[in-house]
Amino acid sequence: MAASRSDPMNAEPDLDARCRALVADLGLGTAAEVASVTHLTGGVASDIARVVVHGTSYCAKFALARLRVAQDWRAPVHRSRAECAWLSRAGEIVPGIAPKVVGYSDPLQGFLMEDVSGPDIYLWKTAMLSGASRGEEAALVAAPLAQIHAAGAAPGFDRHPFRNAADFRAIRTDPYLRATAAHHPDLAPRLLDLADAIDAATTTLVHGDVSPKNILVRTGAPVFLDAECATMGDPAFDVAFCINHLALKAAHLPANRQPLLAAMHAFWASYASGITWEDAGALQARVATLQPALMLARIDGKSPVEYLDDATRAHVRHIARALILDAPDTIATLTARLERTLTP
Structure with a gap:
């Protein structure tokens, strides 16, 4: 999400496809209209990417069923719905405390939010x-x-x-x-x-x-x-x-x-x-x-x-x-x- 978390490599094919599908499902554009999908590193529990469509940059997030740790650690992927709810509610309580949620997709169990990045x-x-x-x-x-x-x-x-x-x-x-x-x-x-x-x-x-x-x-x-x-x-x-x-x-x-x-x-x-x-x-x-x-x-x-x-x-x-x-x-x-x- 922050520039320091970016991976200069493009997203892997599956993540690229999911991000494009998410943009389409949320009505922000077609899959073909997504200009770029860039993987963001830093977490063990989710796939995260910066998605650019129609000149606007968003952050896409999908929870992983198996976390990227040495031991076997699994968690339900529907937890992303709770995350969306927390980000939205916390932002109402304390404006600016969380990225603004753009939308959540039940079929894809992922969501788009504000891309919080920049030199400051x-x-x-x-x-x-x-x-x-x-x-x-x-x-x-x-x-x-x-x-x-x-x-x-x-x-x-x-x-x-x-x-x-x-x-x-x-x-x-x-x-x-x-x-x-x-x-x-x-x-x-x-x-x-x-x-x-x-x-x-x-x-x-x-x-x-x-x-x-x-x-x-x-x-x-x-x-x-x-x-x-x-x-x-x-x-x-x-x-x-x-x-x-x-x-x-x-x-x-x-x-x-x-x-x-x-x-x-x-x-x-x-x-x-x-x-x-x-x-x-x-x-x-x-x-x-x-x-x-x-x-x-x-x-x-x-x-x-x-x-x-x-x-x-x-x-x-x-x-x-x-x-x-x-x-x-x-x-x-x-x-x-x-x-x-x-x-x-």
Whole structure:
């Protein structure tokens, strides 16, 4: 979607044909009128392409039945419908927070959306890994996330498009927490209890993949991508999922460790100021308990983080295990323990 995610190669034939069919199905032109289809890289769960028709550039997306990871990880392709619904609803709650949806095709189980690209746009993950960002965007990301959660928890919110608990389990709690429990039998009761509690929650509208790889920054404001995990769930999942990436990058980038850990504080402070639907302390305790479990999941679950070397992976595993066994209940305690233990 962003220019940094582009692959200069043309799309493979099947993706090219699906994109042309999608344009035709949505009434934007005939298949022959599509000027170009260019594959976009960066995700493991979907085929994504930039499609140009009648001089306008769009982004096409189709969910994969089998994700591109080493382990066997499958998920229903109809999840793209939930993503469309999240992008549309979030954009109503916080204008500009998500790409504008052009249309969804039930027969093709894919959709077209705004092509968010240009010289003033960057991917948050890329900026942090390159050292161009030390997590300063954290508060900017957290504030609209709290707005979306507040709206999703409000009376009268239309929950119907987001009754996706089974899909969320297939895409999130099973491959992350339950798969990790299988590798750590002594931690299994704790990890399975966490997974069960997350699966049972229906508090608000959850994105499910609030990760720096899914957050573009456009003229100083975040744009959320990849909402195919969207469901009614526990808001603590979104918060823990995002700050976990800050913790992992703090492990990976010693020179930026302090500011990245400080970004975890900034994220929580910005987010907490928007909590209206429950006690902030209770939500904070769930976040602080869940983050170490997600940290371990990015080592031993079905979606291991790709940028850690073997020594750092082993060290992160050790830290995460200790935090799971003796769970913190505040972000301050969590980050203090990470600060003490991340330096070998």
